[in-house]
Amino acid sequence: MDLWFTEKHTDNVKLSIKVDRQVYSAQSEFQRIDIFDSLEFGRFLTLDGYMMLTEKDEFIYHEMIVHVPMAVLPQVKKVLVIGGGDGGAVRELVRYPEIQQIDLVEIDAQVIEACKKYLPQTAAKLDDPRVIIHEADGLKFVRSKKDEYDLIIVDSTDPFGPGEGLFTKEFYGNCFKALTATGAMVNQHESPFYPVDAIAMQRAHKRIVDSFPISRVYQAHIPTYPSGHWLFGFASKHGHPLQDFDAQKWKARNLKTRYYNDKIHVGAFALPNYVKRMLEEME
């Protein structure tokens, strides 16, 4: 058997992964959903042919999108996760006993169902009693919310297709409004390396900068995403991701992690000059 999944990272770059077998395929109302087994990465999920997660490296993305804000914010009781139907962000969030409620807003219920059945590694905690699943458009869901969430995690797909609305100025403004006074929003921020991604990244970044007084970008090594150099955005009303980071408090929690640690927290905000220029040019 010689079966390969190939993703075009640009028109001129492709990453191919040897597939053992396809375990799921469906066309939902919103997108094409596929799940494969591979030797190198274990099971992996694609949406419209774009890599969402692999069992081998999803811990990097999910730890970095959750533990960075959790180690900064003073007291997180109520969290909103937009997208993230795979359950990976929720899995990391439920490790915090102080969190009382997690609203997961996923537009595509079929993603949740598929992940529950075929990706138990990420979806395992979607049944936690603190998790409320809303089958809804995140863009619309957040419009009616005010001063309600201590943390909003925007675990979206790319800025085209179903996830497009989650990169708009209207959306960021509504997230700001939906946050409590000490709240923060974290989003997946695309990659700086390939111009086709970087242009969308810069545009979204400018909108976040315009919507929040504090906005910083951090990075992680995610080998199965285009270029392997992935960015996240941290935006808040007044909490600063470095000045308000308490390494001792994080360590005292004794949470076992495979990527994140207190040194990584600080190091992740140290961006290469070429990325800084991209972000500052837009400010």
Place this chain on the structure above:
Amino acid sequence: MDLWFTEKHTDNVKLSIKVDRQVYSAQSEFQRIDIFDSLEFGRFLTLDGYMMLTEKDEFIYHEMIVHVPMAVLPQVKKVLVIGGGDGGAVRELVRYPEIQQIDLVEIDAQVIEACKKYLPQTAAKLDDPRVIIHEADGLKFVRSKKDEYDLIIVDSTDPFGPGEGLFTKEFYGNCFKALTATGAMVNQHESPFYPVDAIAMQRAHKRIVDSFPISRVYQAHIPTYPSGHWLFGFASKHGHPLQDFDAQKWKARNLKTRYYNDKIHVGAFALPNYVKRMLEEME
């Protein structure tokens, strides 16, 4: 024209780059040398079919292998570069006026000739009067050296083929001997992500740890290398890459860089837990 260069990162993962045309191809005494033009990465060099550098992202590798040690060491007058026939490391080194001599030891003179002709972006400074090119095996060259170099940069190929000797205990021991009392060795340290690379990386790391009292690993985002998560090793007799790093001194130099900066210097040494475990397990 639909021409693609494909590199297998493992048996189960391939990265493919669209090629406009091949501009050079030769079989030297040591290896197959190829140079291509591409739309996405500009011109790029492969040895035995493995990506060595692209015009688009070589600055990341060369800045990180040179400026990290240069920002730590007190006074660097004499440098040994082993491998690095493309000239990228030399290009960054000649920016330091205090460096008086750079011995470049490249086993394959044909690599130097090809890069001088086809990759002027990296090879431009190989004619600097401080540079002495030795067409020799680095493993043998360093055997006779004692207390001579303030910095040794091991800019090798992978730990198989012509570069294999540059990952041996004998070689690291000889580098230690060849360094001055304040000297340090920096090497390209492979990637931690794919097991096939990580095993070689761990083995080499253990040998460096056994040969030097101080040994630390740092990382960079290099999109065209396997996984994009690339490691470097810093090993010294007593200089510490963080405690002896002087950010003010670096900034005062006013060297323009596209990746490296003082925050990156510190952040690059913040390794993910999964990488730390790999390195500590071997210590």
